[in-house]
Amino acid sequence: MSLSPAFLDELRARTSLSALIGKTTKLQKAGREMRGCCPFHNEKTPSFYVNDDKGFYHCFGCSAHGDAIRWMTDQRGLPFIDAVKELAQTAGMEMPAQDRQSAERAEKAKGLHEAMADAATWFTEQLHGLAGNEARQLLDRRGIAAETARTFGMGFAPDSRGRLKAALKDYGDPMLVESGMLIHVEGKEPYDRFRGRLMIPIRDARGRTIAFGGRIIGEGEPKYLNSPDTPLFDKGRTLYNLDRAAPAARKANRVLVVEGYMDVIALAQAGIAEAVAPLGTALTEHQLERLWRMIDVPILCFDGDAAGQKAALRAAHRALPLLQPGRSLSFVTLPGGQDPDDLVKAGGAGAMEALLREPQPLVDRLWRNEVAAEPLDTPEQRAGLKRRLAELAGGIADDSVRAEYQSDFRRRFDAHFTPQRKPFVPFQRGRQPWRPGPALPTGPVTEDAKAFRAAGIDRVLAKAVLAGLIRHPVEIARHMEVLGSLRLADGALGRLFEAVVDVALEDRRTGDALDSAHLVTILQKSGFGEVASDLLRADAMPYSFTQPFGDDQRSREDLDEAIAILIARPEVDAQLAQATQAMQTRFTDEAFERQVALVREKQALEMRLANLCQSNEDARSLGFEGN
Incomplete structure (x- = not known):
C-alpha cells in the first residue's frame, strides 16, 4: 500500500483535531485555539x-x-x-488500493482477529459456567476480584482436546492452527492447545486479542503456557497490557516492567495501571524501543530472587547499545524474594509506591554488579574490573552517552580505591581552633572555606584547566559547581573564568551551541583576547586537553581528571599541613598514620597529574616523575 503525501494531507484536513483529542482530554476555548491540561505529563x-x-x-x-x-x-x-486507517474510516475516506498480496494478507489477518476475538469470548463464557468453578476458586485464592477478571478478559479453557475446536469449527482447522489455538501433529487430528487452564488474553496496542497465556489450574507443567508466534503475535515484540498501560503511563509519567501477567493484574487492581510484562522471554530490543516510545526511563521491577535479578541485569546489558541522551532504564529491587503481586497483597499500593520513589539508575546497577562480581584485592583483579567497565561503556553506540559512562566509571573507580579521608574544615574567625584528637571536626562549607580553597589552587594547573574549558566549552556546564572556587581566584585568572562561565550560561539560556571558536571570538570582544590566546598556544602546556588537535574523547576525559585533581589538591595540602602541626603538638600513632596517609594521597595526586602529561619529559619539566 502506498500512502501519498496528498492523501495524508487530505486526511489531516478532514480531521477535526480538537474533536479527536477532546474524546479523551478536556479542552476549553482559548481565543482561536483550544486549551487543556496536557495528557502527556502531569500538570495542574x-x-x-x-x-x-x-x-x-x-x-x-x-x-x-x-x-x-x-x-x-x-x-x-x-x-x-x-x-491512518482509523482516521480515514472516521473521515469517510477510502484507503488507497492494496496490491494483491497485501490484500490477501489483510483479509487473512482480519479472519485471524475475528477468530481470536471469538475464542476470548468463549473462554470467558466457560469461566462463568459450571465448568469454570475451579478456575474461579483459583482467582479467589489469588485475590483477583471479579471486576478485575472482567477488565482483563480472563477466561477458562476446559480440560478437553476438542471443545474449543468444536466451538470455532466455522473458521476451519487450518485457520485455527495458524492462530495458535490448535496443535497439529503430522498424521493426527488437530486438537486444542490450551486445556485445563486459566486463560489470559494478550492484546495488541489497539486492544485486539492476538494471543493467550494460560495458567495451569492444578498440578502440571508448564505452569504458564503462551500462544506460539503467529501472523498476529510476535512474543519478542509484544508487551502484555500495553493497550491499557500506554495511556496510564502518560498520565503517571512512568511505566513499570514486571515479570508476569499476575503481577500486572495485581498492580492494576491496587490502582497502579501503568505496568506491562514481557511474555516469557528476556526483554528484547523491540520491547525496549516500545517502552521508550512511552517514557524516557522505564522502571524495571523484577522479582527480588536470583532469577529476577539475573533477568534485570540481562535487560541492562541489552539496553546499553541503545541508550541515547535522556533515554535509559531504572530498577527497583523487591525485598525478600517477593514479586509485585506478593508486595501489594501484603502492604497495598503504598508498599509499592515507597519503592518506586527511589529507583536505582542504570549506571548504579551496572557498577554495583561489576564491583560485586569478584574479589578486588589484587592489582590484576582491579585491572579486570577496569576492563569490564570499559567494555560495558564501549558497547554504547551514542558518542555522548558513551563518553559520560566512561567518565562516570572512571570517577567511581578512582573514588572506590582512593583511601577515604575525613572532611577538612579550616579555621574560621569566631570559632574555637581545631585541637588534635582522634578525628577532624565537621561542619558546613562556608564562604571562608571556599576562599581558603581558592587561595590554595595551583595556578599553573588552573591555567591549563581554563585552556581546556575554552578548547572544550561543552564541558563547562558539567563542572560549573565544582569550579565555583575559581571565581574567588585573584587577578586575571578569576576574571577570565567568570567571563567564560558567563558566555556559557548565556548560550545555554538561548539554546545556542557553544563551540571553541565562538567562545574565543566573544572573549576577544570582552577584552580577554590576549590572555585567552596565551593560554591556547600549543606549546603553552603539555596536556592533551590544551592542544588544538588530537583525540577529542581522550582530551575530555583528561580534562575531567585534571579538574578533579585541581579541586582535590588544596584540601589535601591543607589537611596535610594540619596533620603535621598536630604531630608537632602531640605525637600519637594515629596522628602519624594520618600524616603518612595524606602524604601518600598527595603523591597519588601528583602521579595522576603526571600521567596527564603527553610525555615523561613534559612531566619532569613540571616537577613530576613520569611513568
Missing part, C-alpha cells in the same frame, strides 16, 4: 494547546507536538498504518 495549570486551523497540538510544558496521526501513534499507541 493548562499548557496544552490545540489549533484546528493549523492542524497541530503543542504543550509548552513538555514540548509534546504533533498532528492527528501523531496523536494516534503517541497517545493511543497505534502503529502508523492502523492510525
Whole structure:
C-alpha cells in the first residue's frame, strides 16, 4: 500500500483535531485555539494547546507536538498504518488500493482477529459456567476480584482436546492452527492447545486479542503456557497490557516492567495501571524501543530472587547499545524474594509506591554488579574490573552517552580505591581552633572555606584547566559547581573564568551551541583576547586537553581528571599541613598514620597529574616523575 503525501494531507484536513483529542482530554476555548491540561505529563495549570486551523497540538510544558496521526501513534499507541486507517474510516475516506498480496494478507489477518476475538469470548463464557468453578476458586485464592477478571478478559479453557475446536469449527482447522489455538501433529487430528487452564488474553496496542497465556489450574507443567508466534503475535515484540498501560503511563509519567501477567493484574487492581510484562522471554530490543516510545526511563521491577535479578541485569546489558541522551532504564529491587503481586497483597499500593520513589539508575546497577562480581584485592583483579567497565561503556553506540559512562566509571573507580579521608574544615574567625584528637571536626562549607580553597589552587594547573574549558566549552556546564572556587581566584585568572562561565550560561539560556571558536571570538570582544590566546598556544602546556588537535574523547576525559585533581589538591595540602602541626603538638600513632596517609594521597595526586602529561619529559619539566 502506498500512502501519498496528498492523501495524508487530505486526511489531516478532514480531521477535526480538537474533536479527536477532546474524546479523551478536556479542552476549553482559548481565543482561536483550544486549551487543556496536557495528557502527556502531569500538570495542574493548562499548557496544552490545540489549533484546528493549523492542524497541530503543542504543550509548552513538555514540548509534546504533533498532528492527528501523531496523536494516534503517541497517545493511543497505534502503529502508523492502523492510525491512518482509523482516521480515514472516521473521515469517510477510502484507503488507497492494496496490491494483491497485501490484500490477501489483510483479509487473512482480519479472519485471524475475528477468530481470536471469538475464542476470548468463549473462554470467558466457560469461566462463568459450571465448568469454570475451579478456575474461579483459583482467582479467589489469588485475590483477583471479579471486576478485575472482567477488565482483563480472563477466561477458562476446559480440560478437553476438542471443545474449543468444536466451538470455532466455522473458521476451519487450518485457520485455527495458524492462530495458535490448535496443535497439529503430522498424521493426527488437530486438537486444542490450551486445556485445563486459566486463560489470559494478550492484546495488541489497539486492544485486539492476538494471543493467550494460560495458567495451569492444578498440578502440571508448564505452569504458564503462551500462544506460539503467529501472523498476529510476535512474543519478542509484544508487551502484555500495553493497550491499557500506554495511556496510564502518560498520565503517571512512568511505566513499570514486571515479570508476569499476575503481577500486572495485581498492580492494576491496587490502582497502579501503568505496568506491562514481557511474555516469557528476556526483554528484547523491540520491547525496549516500545517502552521508550512511552517514557524516557522505564522502571524495571523484577522479582527480588536470583532469577529476577539475573533477568534485570540481562535487560541492562541489552539496553546499553541503545541508550541515547535522556533515554535509559531504572530498577527497583523487591525485598525478600517477593514479586509485585506478593508486595501489594501484603502492604497495598503504598508498599509499592515507597519503592518506586527511589529507583536505582542504570549506571548504579551496572557498577554495583561489576564491583560485586569478584574479589578486588589484587592489582590484576582491579585491572579486570577496569576492563569490564570499559567494555560495558564501549558497547554504547551514542558518542555522548558513551563518553559520560566512561567518565562516570572512571570517577567511581578512582573514588572506590582512593583511601577515604575525613572532611577538612579550616579555621574560621569566631570559632574555637581545631585541637588534635582522634578525628577532624565537621561542619558546613562556608564562604571562608571556599576562599581558603581558592587561595590554595595551583595556578599553573588552573591555567591549563581554563585552556581546556575554552578548547572544550561543552564541558563547562558539567563542572560549573565544582569550579565555583575559581571565581574567588585573584587577578586575571578569576576574571577570565567568570567571563567564560558567563558566555556559557548565556548560550545555554538561548539554546545556542557553544563551540571553541565562538567562545574565543566573544572573549576577544570582552577584552580577554590576549590572555585567552596565551593560554591556547600549543606549546603553552603539555596536556592533551590544551592542544588544538588530537583525540577529542581522550582530551575530555583528561580534562575531567585534571579538574578533579585541581579541586582535590588544596584540601589535601591543607589537611596535610594540619596533620603535621598536630604531630608537632602531640605525637600519637594515629596522628602519624594520618600524616603518612595524606602524604601518600598527595603523591597519588601528583602521579595522576603526571600521567596527564603527553610525555615523561613534559612531566619532569613540571616537577613530576613520569611513568
